[in-house]
Amino acid sequence: MSTGAHFAPGRTLAELAAGLRRREFSSAELTRALLGRLEAAQPTLNAVISITGEEALAQAQAADRELAAGRAGPLTGIPILHKDIFCTSGIRTTCGSRMLDNFVAPYDATVVAKLKSAGTVMLGKANMDEFAMGSSNETSYYGPVRNPWNTSLVPGGSSGGSAAAVAARLVPAATATDTGGSIRQPAALCGVTGLKPTYGRVSRYGMIAFASSLDQGGVIALSAEDAALVLTAMAGFDPRDSTSVDLPVPDYAATLNEPIRGLRIGLLKEFFDGLDPENAQRIREALAVFERLGAQLKEVSLPNLPLSVPAYYVVAPAECSSNLARYDGVRFGYRCSDPRDLSDLYKRTRAEGFGAEVKRRIMIGTYVLSAGYYDAYYLKAQRVRKLIADDFERAFGAVDVLIGPTTPTPAFALGAKTADPITMYLNDIYTIGANLAGLPAISVPCGFMQQLPIGLQIVGPRFAESRLLTAAHAYQRETDWHRRIPPGYE
Amino acid sequence: MADHSVDAGKVRAIAHLARLEVKEAEIPVYQDSLSRILAFVGELDRAETTGVTPMAHPLPGAVQRLRADEESERDEHERFQANAPQVEASLYLVPKVIE
Numbered sequence: 001m002s003t004g005a006h007f008a009p010g011r012t013l014a015e016l017a018a019g020l021r022r023r024e025f026s027s028a029e030l031t032r033a034l035l036g037r038l039e040a041a042q043p044t045l046n047a048v049i050s051i052t053g054e055e056a057l058a059q060a061q062a063a064d065r066e067l068a069a070g071r072a073g074p075l076t077g078i079p080i081l082h083k084d085i086f087c088t089s090g091i092r093t094t095c096g097s098r099m100l101d102n103f104v105a106p107y108d109a110t111v112v113a114k115l116k117s118a119g120t121v122m123l124g125k126a127n128m129d130e131f132a133m134g135s136s137n138e139t140s141y142y143g144p145v146r147n148p149w150n151t152s153l154v155p156g157g158s159s160g161g162s163a164a165a166v167a168a169r170l171v172p173a174a175t176a177t178d179t180g181g182s183i184r185q186p187a188a189l190c191g192v193t194g195l196k197p198t199y200g201r202v203s204r205y206g207m208i209a210f211a212s213s214l215d216q217g218g219v220i221a222l223s224a225e226d227a228a229l230v231l232t233a234m235a236g237f238d239p240r241d242s243t244s245v246d247l248p249v250p251d252y253a254a255t256l257n258e259p260i261r262g263l264r265i266g267l268l269k270e271f272f273d274g275l276d277p278e279n280a281q282r283i284r285e286a287l288a289v290f291e292r293l294g295a296q297l298k299e300v301s302l303p304n305l306p307l308s309v310p311a312y313y314v315v316a317p318a319e320c321s322s323n324l325a326r327y328d329g330v331r332f333g334y335r336c337s338d339p340r341d342l343s344d345l346y347k348r349t350r351a352e353g354f355g356a357e358v359k360r361r362i363m364i365g366t367y368v369l370s371a372g373y374y375d376a377y378y379l380k381a382q383r384v385r386k387l388i389a390d391d392f393e394r395a396f397g398a399v400d401v402l403i404g405p406t407t408p409t410p411a412f413a414l415g416a417k418t419a420d421p422i423t424m425y426l427n428d429i430y431t432i433g434a435n436l437a438g439l440p441a442i443s444v445p446c447g448f449m450q451q452l453p454i455g456l457q458i459v460g461p462r463f464a465e466s467r468l469l470t471a472a473h474a475y476q477r478e479t480d481w482h483r484r485i486p487p488g489y490e
Numbered sequence: 491m492a493d494h495s496v497d498a499g500k501v502r503a504i505a506h507l508a509r510l511e512v513k514e515a516e517i518p519v520y521q522d523s524l525s526r527i528l529a530f531v532g533e534l535d536r537a538e539t540t541g542v543t544p545m546a547h548p549l550p551g552a553v554q555r556l557r558a559d560e561e562s563e564r565d566e567h568e569r570f571q572a573n574a575p576q577v578e579a580s581l582y583l584v585p586k587v588i589e
Contacts, residue, residue, distance in 0.1 A: 106569045199548040213548055242555050243547075310531040321508060328509070330582050332573035339585050343509075351511035359510055363520060364527055366508040367496070377531065382544035384537045389545060421523055422530050438548030462549065 009037070009169035010485050013078055013226035016172055020067055020077045027067065027077030031060035031121050034079045038123055038170045041489075044151055047165040049084045049142050050092055051124040059121040066119055074229050074253070076119030081174040083162050084125035085132055086112050086217070087206040095208045096130040096140040096158075099327050099334045099353035109206025110238045111175055111217050118233040126174055127161030130355045131324065132182055132210045134158050135427040136417065139357045144414055147190060148486040149452055153411040156186030156427075162220045163190040168489045173221040173230050177207060179214045180312055181406075181431025184443035187220050188406035188455025191445045193472065193482060194220045195227040198462045199438035200245035202231075203238035211319035212243070214312075214435045223482050224444065224472035228252035231465060247463060255466050256473040261294030263471060264399040269301040271404030271430055279454060282447040283405055286456045289478050290403070290471070298399055302391035307384050308432045309425060314368050314381035315436070320358075321365025327353060360421065389437040396461040401471060405430055406443040406455035434459050442468045445481035453484070494528035496521050 011019070019025055035053050042048060056079065063077035087093050087105035089112075094100045108116065116122070129139040137145040137160025145160040147153040148168040155164040159176035163186035166174055176183040178196035187194025195218045202217040209215060219230040232253060237246040265287070272280060287297060329335035329349030336352050339345035354362070368377035395402060408429060417424045434441040439459055446456035456475075460468045476482050496504075501520045505512040512520065547553075567580055576583040 103573055106566065106573070200552075239557065243549075243552075245549065245552075304537065307534060307537055310533045313527060314531050314534070325509075329575060330584055331570075333575075335575035341585050342587055344511075345585055346509040347511035350509055354510075360520075360523055360527075362508050362510065363501075363504055363524060366504050367500075367524065367528070368531075370504065370507060377528075377534075379544050380534050380537075380539060381531070382546070383539035383542040384534050386542050386545040387537060387539065389548075389550075420526075422526060425530075436545075436548075 009489060010483065011172070012222045013172035013229060014223070017074055017078060021072060027060040027063040027121060028057060030077065031056050031079050031123070034171060035123055038165070041168055041170055045146050045148060045164050045168060046143050047127055047145050047161040047168070047170065048081065048124045049094055049096070049127050049161070052091055052122060055091070056121050056123050063119050063121060073119055075115070075233055077121060078119070078173070079121045079123050079171050080115065081124055081126040081162060081165055081171050082112055082122055083128050083159055083174065083176050085128060085177055085208045086175060087208070088112055088122070088125065091125070093125065094141070096128040096142060097354065097358070098141045101141065101334065103333055105206070107206060110203035110240065111207065111234050114234055114236070115175070123171060126159070126165060129158035129160065130358050131208070132158040132177055132179055133320070133357050133361055135181065135185055135424055137161065137186070138414065138418055139355055141355060147411045148489055149191065149411065152413055153452070154189070154414055156189035156411065158182040159220060160186045163187050163192055163194065166190070166192045166220050166222060167486055169485060173219055173226055175217060175234070176220045177215060177217050178435065179211050180316060180435050181428035183218045183220060184406050184431050184441060184455065184457060185428060187443045189411040189453070191453030191481070191484060191486070192220055193223055193227055193442065193444050194218070195231060195442045195465070195468070196434065196440060197231060197235060197465055198440045200243050201235050201440070201463065201465065203236070203241040203244050205238055205240040209323040211316040212323060213319060214316060223476055224442065224469045225253065225256055227442070228256055228469045250466055252466055252469050255470055258470050259294070260290070260471055260474045263290070263295040263401065265290055265295050265297050266300035266395055266399030266402040267297055268305070268402050268404045269299055270305045275405060276409065278449045279405055279408070282449060282454055283456060286446040286475065287403065289475055293474055293478070300395045300399060300402065302388070302395060302433070304384065304387040304391050305433050308388055308436055309429055311381045311384045311388065311436060312432045313364070313425060314377050315385060317361040317365035318369050318378050319365070321362045321369065324358070324362055329353070357421070385436045388433060392433070392437045392439060400460070401467060402459040404457055406457040410449055410452035410454050430457060438462060440465050440468055442472050444472045444475060445484070447481055453481070494525055494532050496524045496528065
């Protein structure tokens with residue numbers, strides 16, 4: 001996997017951008033080198049569904065012209081991957097499903113269009129759990145992604161391809177989405193940085209819908225600084241997404257070096273109850289770094305938070321069953337062969353086109369929305385969701401951010417949790433709360449347990465992405481966990 | 491909501507509502523996983539929610555934005571229909587519905 005002396009893997013996006021501006025290497029050279037790494041790693045990691053080499057080189061050459069003309073922005077010429085949930089015009093967009101195996105998106109998602117106009121170079125489409133439903137990347141129609149730290153382990157999910165590719169230094173950053181933890185959990189399990197923005201901060205237009213009141217696009221990168229650069233380009237009001245929020249986008253990189261002295265950090269009692277002692281120890285070590293930088297620690301309690309996983313597993317499947325009703329074998333995507341009649345066409349198309357976990361969630365969602373059960377399950381869950389959101393609101397009256405673990409355990413073995421859906425669902429026990437309340441949250445690497453990376457999660461009030469990134473950046477200036485490269489990918 | 495078990499008839503009814511073909515051998519599998527998931531989410535019963543307004547939007551006070559009712563998109567049906575399994579004369583084809 002020779003990539004040439006110029007591209008010693010492990011350079012962050014900001015460092016690669018500086019190299020491009022100094023003309024140490026061209027975007028075309030960087031793109032070719034990283035395409036080579038991506039292709040070489042594919043048989044082992046399976047991090048991508050499609051590689052778009054030709055388009056990438058054309059974009060890189062265009063970026064090189066911008067660089068030569070002195071018109072380069074902070075992302076010009078930077079190779080990235082898009083999670084295959086984002087529509088890419090003229091390029092196959094599968095969402096990890098047989099249902100969309102033959103789907104060529106007729107337009108770009110807003111996120112894709114924005115990052116394209118910022119000058120990024122798309123190397124391909126990242127593998128993911130089918131329709132983003134999963135926490136281990138094992139539900140993908142295209143096979144599981146493997147964790148670069150240990151290929152017998154999962155990378156987490158649903159943005160497993162994005163996280164594995166960034167961790168293996170195949171790209172400095174990748175887009176991702178987070179409905180219940182799908183950015184933060186794989187980022188934690190792969191030892192990279194993952195930011196889920198506030199609901200409404202990043203446009204969902206062209207981002208294939210799973211649970212529309214929870215889904216949010218974001219980024220997986222090597223550092224908080226890199227995440228800030230990408231978020232600045234991704235975020236913003238979009239009239240094509242009716243839930244997009246019309247607020248100005250700050251330059252998230254401009255405030256990274258602000259001091260965090262006096263930052264009030266809330267330690268979530270509910271996150272530490274029953275936490276593995278070694279995991280808790282890593283979090284305490286990280287908190288000591290924040291204290292040394294002048295932050296104040298304070299224990300806070302969100303009494304309704306333990307109900308977030310049950311509330312999520314009513315609300316998310318309900319929205320999933322509604323959103324996925326569009327896959328009917330008529331207008332796009334998979335169609336079963338020789339349908340007897342229209343009903344048979346619908347039923348067999350959906351039975352054959354969707355995988356087991358997606359069908360299970362459609363069934364649950366249909367059940368909780370059906371006559372006689374709607375009040376008991378769906379309305380009840382939305383009431384509990386309100387209680388959880390109110391708990392967060394109260395906590396942010398007393399503290400600036402909340403800190404805790406991202407996941408209960410490091411990466412687990414492939415197949416270890418596929419037999420029991422509830423065991424799998426509980427992976428997201430610490431991440432789901434932020435989705436239910438629409439809050440921004442970031443996961444940063446904070447050390448190792450059993451030789452595997454784990455993540456520290458920082459949750460903030462709505463639209464406090466700058467605060468989260470500044471805190472994460474302050475931590476990353478004091479530590480080098482985010483600089484650790486999986487063996488074999490140095 | 492104490493009993494969360496789902497019988498075979500219920501699985502068939504839900505599968506029909508969801509327009510999913512379910513084979514006989516899959517019914518007990520769905521019965522088992524749905525019953526377990528519903529029992530798990532049944533924990534929500536523990537929360538006292540009298541008088542709590544169900545959350546309707548993740549951002550407090552947000553309302554659904556509406557745009558002016560005017561034409562905003564070009565006709566690109568040929569490009570969109572290139573993804574369709576079966577099209578004729580710009581129409582999506584499905585099996586005959588009326589005999």
